[in-house]
Amino acid sequence: MKAKFLPVTFLALFLAFGCAEGTKVTNASASPSTSSGAKDNAPANASQPKNDDAATASDTSSDETNKTPANEEVTILQAKIDDTIINVEWEDNEAVKALKEMAKASVITVNMSRYGGFEQVGDLGQALPRNDSQTTTAPGDIVLYSGDKIVIFFGSNSWSYTRLGKVTDKTEAELKALLDKDNVTLYLSLAAETQPEPSAKKTLVAYFSVTKNTEAIAKHIAKHTAATLFEIVPQTPYTAEDINYNNSDSRTSKEQNDPNARPAMASGIENIEQYDIIYLGYPIWWGEAPKIMYTFLESVTLKKGATVVPFVTSGSSPIGSSAVNLKTAAIAAGWLPGKRFAAGTAQATVEEWVDSLKLN
Ligand SMILES: Cc1cc2nc3c(=O)[nH]c(=O)nc-3n(C[C@H](O)[C@H](O)[C@H](O)COP(=O)(O)O)c2cc1C
Secondary structure: OOOOOOOOOOOHHEEEEEEOOOOOEEEOOOOOOOOOOOOOOOOOOOOOOOOOOOOOOOOOOHHHHHHHOOOOOOEEEEEEEEEEEEEEEEOOOOOHHHHHHHHHHOEEEEEEEEEEEEEEEEEEEOOOOOOOOOEEEOOOOEEOOOOOEEEEEEEEEEEEEEEEEOOOOHHHHHHHHHOOOEEEEEEEEEEEEEOOOOOOOOOOEEEEEOOOOHHHHHHHHHHHHHHHHEEEEEEOOOOOOOOOOOOOHHHHHHHHOOOOOOEEEEEOOOHHHHEEEEEEEOOOOOOOHHHHHHHHHHHOOOOOEEEEEEEEOOOOOOOOHHHHHHHHHHHOOOOOOOOEOOOOOOHHHHHHHHHHHHOO
């Protein structure tokens, strides 16, 4: 191959929505614009929470929430646009605390107005504590404007706002479909959340990644499946020159051309036989799995009946025969066909794929 590829809580919701009694209905008014609605091209996963964070919809603003053990209910601020529940990562600030207090009293219903071709804005009916600062918003941002108006962006604007939160489970196109129209209603209510029930099946995400594209996907999978994350780290790290695919003498060129190459790992994994499901991630190198993946698989004995789910990232190549070839190193396990992701694939897309497998 010539080097021409591209650079490369589940929520138990007891929703109070639609509760007629005590429902507040407020009206919209416009927020100003200083831009012509030019989009901020921040990637959809630009503010992705860390792997060990709690589920994205949770409001982690209270100490009580942070200390909650598994399966115990906590209340979270739940948002819905018309009929669509949206996951929001809320800010930990006084404005959001006040919003939660408002929602405690009754469901907050905000009649929104589209403004400027980039936002929906509506009156909250009461002022919240402000901490305004000059902000350039991105699609999905939720802010407080002028103290008593809530704004949700499907585009971008620059103004002085107090940040309230960010929608984490919708793409820019999905936000536009939800928000770039008339008669939008936002509902904010308190909902109960339980921490994920640990799956009866134990899941491992083992991955190798040099430039961290595969690592990002691995973390999305681990977060969604509450899996153990294991990085296959080479004893001798790959330098930029090592991964130079334009040089036929580079370390990777030589390793990939040598059927017997088994680059050493810095450390192995313990007790791999406890895992029922093993997501196995690697970058495509010259159409194949990096040789260290063979080192890894040949160094372990998988649980009888374990399922291996390969996933890869690449510039453009498909997973191809890379996983079928790798399977020879762990034939006892059942291997699923696997999936190729582009670098930077959003959490929601990865979750959709994981859910479609129906393994957990
Ligand atoms: C030595 C080498 C060979 C590669 N070969 C291919 C290839 O055959 N096809 C392709 O689409 N991308 C290829 N790539 C690009 C990587 O698959 C891609 O950048 C991947 O996302 C890197 O993953 P990582 O960031 O987890 O290391 C190659 C990259 C390197 C360093």
